[in-house]
Amino acid sequence: MHFNLDRALPTPLVQQLTEQLQAWITRQRLRPGARLPSIRTLAKAQAVSASCVIEAYDRLVASGWLEARHGAGFFVAERKPGLRPDPGEPWGEAIDGSWRQFREGHEQLLKLGCGWLPVAWRAEAELAQAIRQVSRGAPEALFDYCPPQGLASLRLQLHKGLARLDIVAEPERIVTTQGASHALDLLVRTLLAPGDTVLVERPGYYNLYNLLRLHGVRMLEVPRTASGPDLEVLEQLLAEHRPRCLFINSLYQNPTGTSLTPKVAYRLLELARGHDLRIVEDDLYADFQDGPAARLATLDSEQRVIYLGSFSKTLSSSLRVGYVVADPPLVARLAELKMVAGIGTSRFAEQVVGQMLANGSYRKSVQRLRLRLGQHRARTLGLLEACGWEVFCEPVGGMFVWGRVPGRDFAELERLALEHAVLLTPGSAFDPQGRASEWLRINVAYGQDSRAEAFFRHAGRPLAV
Amino acid sequence: MHFNLDRALPTPLVQQLTEQLQAWITRQRLRPGARLPSIRTLAKAQAVSASCVIEAYDRLVASGWLEARHGAGFFVAERKPGLRPDPGEPWGEAIDGSWRQFREGHEQLLKLGCGWLPVAWRAEAELAQAIRQVSRGAPEALFDYCPPQGLASLRLQLHKGLARLDIVAEPERIVTTQGASHALDLLVRTLLAPGDTVLVERPGYYNLYNLLRLHGVRMLEVPRTASGPDLEVLEQLLAEHRPRCLFINSLYQNPTGTSLTPKVAYRLLELARGHDLRIVEDDLYADFQDGPAARLATLDSEQRVIYLGSFSKTLSSSLRVGYVVADPPLVARLAELKMVAGIGTSRFAEQVVGQMLANGSYRKSVQRLRLRLGQHRARTLGLLEACGWEVFCEPVGGMFVWGRVPGRDFAELERLALEHAVLLTPGSAFDPQGRASEWLRINVAYGQDSRAEAFFRHAGRPLAV
Incomplete structure (x- = not known):
């Protein structure tokens, strides 16, 4: 197996490799189930980057030539009639990097750079049990739409859990979402217009940057230090640009792992008050908290902080359950947008999470x-x-x-x-x-x-x- | 129980009623569990509309004063410490009507105007069984994020099902969504800019109107006749305004129940070709098909039709599973937006639906x-x-x-x-x-x-x- 890959050609290497792999499978009359070389082996043999091989394999999976088997690698797929030999360019080169961790078929690689915990760590027995309980309960959970603000029973549990963090969040101040990124999308669409200016942390969460860019929002960068955002830079940016809001992880920031010190948190709220700045506090690692922590939503006395939480990191990324805490008028606008843009969240998923919060199995699993x-x-x-x-x-x-x-x-x-x-x-x-x-x-x-x-x-x- | 509701006051009637109900519950020292009068009784007694009572009860549920019990009505709730007595105005008056059918607590009313089937009609045993099977299967379904385009196994099943409708939809031309409204949101955000002009049917789906309005898109109205859109009006609007696309239900249109005749469908595609119009065919009632039907995606030979499907009407509105069929470059853009705006769909829900498609239980239940x-x-x-x-x-x-x-x-x-x-x-x-x-x-x-x-x-x- 040797391919003629030519860097001088205008055709991208990934496409050359994809096409030559197809030709090779056909030429060799490989049978369904035949195993392809591992990503490392092929990359080494063809002197291309592993990313190039990963992308070529992904494209061949998408077009039905290969199938990815969990943990075992890539195999020639059963050819389906009607599948076109060339799927074109399903993915722009620019976005390959960000979503690679989310694709199927890379289970044999260790996801050291990913943003979630291994499946083996998760509360499998507890979640499976909650799912089965809900499947045997009232059929509404299986079939009905969810109310605009989210299931009342889940919001009550969230209210109780947040009270333990000293965050006042009555159920009517909570709207559920499909995870934190969906919450950010609802907020950006509700609070910001193209051309608005906001503050983001650098380094920070790449998908927030994607989202703001998509929405035409201008980002001012605040360097993240070991104790939180660099307040000197922040103050200068506030004075010069009057940004609409600041997006921040207070605890265990993505990607630096740093947390706000109480002093920085307090001063940040003072600055916010002085410059009438809203703060979107994305606290999706809240339940990993070990020891004391400084949270803006806990200190905030004037509803300046919009607080976000999610169960994707601590329980399940598959169920898509998160929430926003905000003032009731904003909650109403977010719930309205949530309905208009998708008729709400999954009642089933919210019932499952609400049940695990109520029966204590969530608390035990995060411990x-x-x-x-x-x-x-x-x-x-x-x-x-x-x-x-x-x-x-x-x-x-x-x-x-x-x-x-x-x-x-x-x-x-x-x-x-x-x-x-x-x-x-x-x-x-x-x-x-x-x-x-x-x-x-x-x-x-x-x-x-x-x-x-x-x-x-x-x-x-x-x-x- | 008599309230002084005064139409001459600037305070809306709903708010007056909400406040007086609160005062009455307090004054009467009603205990948790005490039952409130039915909506009809209270509306009659106070000479207000039932909508006004419904809204007041909803607000009291949202603020924790009342709880709605399935099928039994409204009851005084256990008061939670920290709940504020006045939740303000959680819902704008303008949007009350549309989402009322989605709120909790109206189970005692017959939802004759709603857009879904009764829970009692649904495939409870089959869905519950599929859910339990998935809960016992590979843990990835319970915990992992879904790949950007959606689960490959579900897309393969969709491809097979669409082939039976004579729609060519290879898996790489499919991207999954959280139902048809989410699909419409992704499409509107990807294809349209504020100020663009599109064609919509009148009467038609209210949430599509909401969505287009939210996005600042101008709607041109094509009257729906018994055989499909009024082609004379359509042709005139095409000539005068050069709209970007047409949104349409071909079969069993919402709300008129009418279907395209083959002649209208064919002529519509001719017009679309002549005016370079894209068509978004929202076919969410496809699986209710009884007898012959004229579908645009079946007739389309030039990838002019973007096709939408959903399992919300035929299987479960709770799981939130739908999809879009389009050309691969558009599919890639939709998948990218889906990730940016929410890190994708629920792997669990897609696994459950995929399983019911694969084992035939979905087909039997829609029969x-x-x-x-x-x-x-x-x-x-x-x-x-x-x-x-x-x-x-x-x-x-x-x-x-x-x-x-x-x-x-x-x-x-x-x-x-x-x-x-x-x-x-x-x-x-x-x-x-x-x-x-x-x-x-x-x-x-x-x-x-x-x-x-x-x-x-x-x-x-x-x-x-």
């Missing part, structure tokens, strides 16, 4: 996760240190460590990672302008895997003894 | 629904005729009949309906401009209920014998 995350975080930090990695800040909770090996750029890191079957997310994804970065988001839940260890060692620069 | 709908449609049409109602057109399939009693306006119909515990949706909701209408959307699935019969008789004007 377990916290403990396990803490152990993995400590070990991963130790390992990174031993391997000569630089860490932006030692996080006190959550999933993420922001690390680098000074002098190693992403292309080099990715090459080394794929040699060890490790899938990274580029640091540039966490920059509002997509600027190249040496920094990597490391998900500590995957940091104990031998593939991650080998990658850390191989890429690191241990101090000479 | 039952079709049969039952056909019987109810025939009987409801007979009843309406006997009661002196005028019907826009006798539908050959689907849920809806568009009927009126000439000379009776909506206010009068609603009053009569609520006397019989029947909840209507105003005809004005199906007009792009919200113009008053004598016409009512009648959901035949509820037409055999004795409350509906009593309403038809009471409101009708039988011919003198």
Whole structure:
């Protein structure tokens, strides 16, 4: 198996590889079920990047030539009549990076750069039980639309849970969403118009940047420090630009893992008051909280903070359940948009989550996760240190460590990672302008895997003894 | 119990009633669990509209004063500490009408005007079984995000099902959505800019109007006739305005129940070709098809038709599963927006629907629904005729009949309906401009209920014998 891939051609390498793989499968008369070479093997053999192979395989899956089998790799698919041989360009090159972690068929790679916990950590027995209970309960949960603001029983449980964080959130101040990104979309569409200016953290959540860009909103960047946003820069931007709002993770920020100190949190609210700034506090790692924490929504006394939560990180990314806490007029507008743009959320999913909140199984499962995350975080930090990695800040909770090996750029890191079957997310994804970065988001839940260890060692620069 | 409601005050009646109900509950020291008067009783006693009572009760539920118990009415709730006595105005008056059918607590009213089938008709055993099977299967379905285009196994089933309707839709031409309204939202955001002009049917789907209005899109109205859109008007609008696209239900249109004739369908595609018009064919009643049908996506040979489907009407509105069929570049843009605006759909829900498609239980359950709908449609049409109602057109399939009693306006119909515990949706909701209408959307699935019969008789004007 050798392909003639020519970098000088105007046809992108991915497309050349895709087409030559198709031709090869046909020429070799490969039968359905025949296994394709692993991503690493093929990348090495053809001297292309692993990303290129991943993308070619993805396209062949999308067009029905291959199928991805969980944990086992890629196989020739049963050919369906009516499938066209060439699916065209299903994905723009620009967006490949961000969603690769979400595609099917990469289960054999370790998702060290991803933003969620391994399936093996999750509360499988508890969630499956709650699902079965709901399936045996009142049939409305299986069939009916959800009310505009979300299921009242879930909102009551959320209200109780938030009271434990000292956040006043009566059920009528809550609207449910399909996770935090859906919440952000509803907020951006409701609060902002194209041309508006907002503050975002740098580095920060790439999909928030995508969303704001899509909506034509201008982003002002506030550097994230170990104790929260850089207040000097923030104050200057507030004075110069009068932005509409600030988007922030207070706890265990994505991607740096840093948390607000109480002093920064307090001063941030003072600045917000002085400049009439609204704050969107995306607190989706709230239930990973270990020890004390400074939350803006807890300190806020004037409904300046719009608070977001989600169950995607702590319970299930599959169910799509999150929520927004805001003043009732804004909640009404968000609920209206939620109906207009999709006739609401899933009653079934909300019933399942509400039940796990009510019967305590959610609380117990996040206790377990916290403990396990803490152990993995400590070990991963130790390992990174031993391997000569630089860490932006030692996080006190959550999933993420922001690390680098000074002098190693992403292309080099990715090459080394794929040699060890490790899938990274580029640091540039966490920059509002997509600027190249040496920094990597490391998900500590995957940091104990031998593939991650080998990658850390191989890429690191241990101090000479 | 008597309240001083004063129409001369600037405070809306709903708010007066809400506040006086609160005061009354407090004054009477009503205990948690005490039952409130029925909507009809209270409306009659206070000489206000039933809508006013419904809205007041809804607000009191939202603020925690009352709770709605399924099928039993409204009761004083256990007071939660921290609940504010006055929730303000959670819902704008303007939007009350549209979403009333979606709120909790109106189960004692017959939803004759609603757009879905009764829970009792649904495939409860089959869906519950599929849910339990998925809960026992691979844990990825419970926990993981869904790939951007949707689960490959579901798209394969959709591809097979559409082939039976003679629609060519390879899996790579399909992107899943959270139902048809979410699909419409993705399409509007991807294809249209504020200020663009599109064609919509009149009467038509109110939430499509909401969505287009929200997006600042100008609507040109094409009257719906018994055989499809009025082609003369359409041709004139095409020539004068060069609209970007047409939104249409080909089969069993919402709300008129009418279907395209083959001749109209063919001519429509000719016109679309001549004026380079795209067509968004929302075919969410496809699986109710009884007998032959003319579908644009079947006839379309140049990928001019964007096709939408949903399982909300035929299987479950709770799961939120639908899809779009389009050319691969548009599918890629829709999938990208779907990720940016909410990190995709529910893998769990897609796995459940995919399973029911694969094992045949979905097909069997819609066969039952079709049969039952056909019987109810025939009987409801007979009843309406006997009661002196005028019907826009006798539908050959689907849920809806568009009927009126000439000379009776909506206010009068609603009053009569609520006397019989029947909840209507105003005809004005199906007009792009919200113009008053004598016409009512009648959901035949509820037409055999004795409350509906009593309403038809009471409101009708039988011919003198």
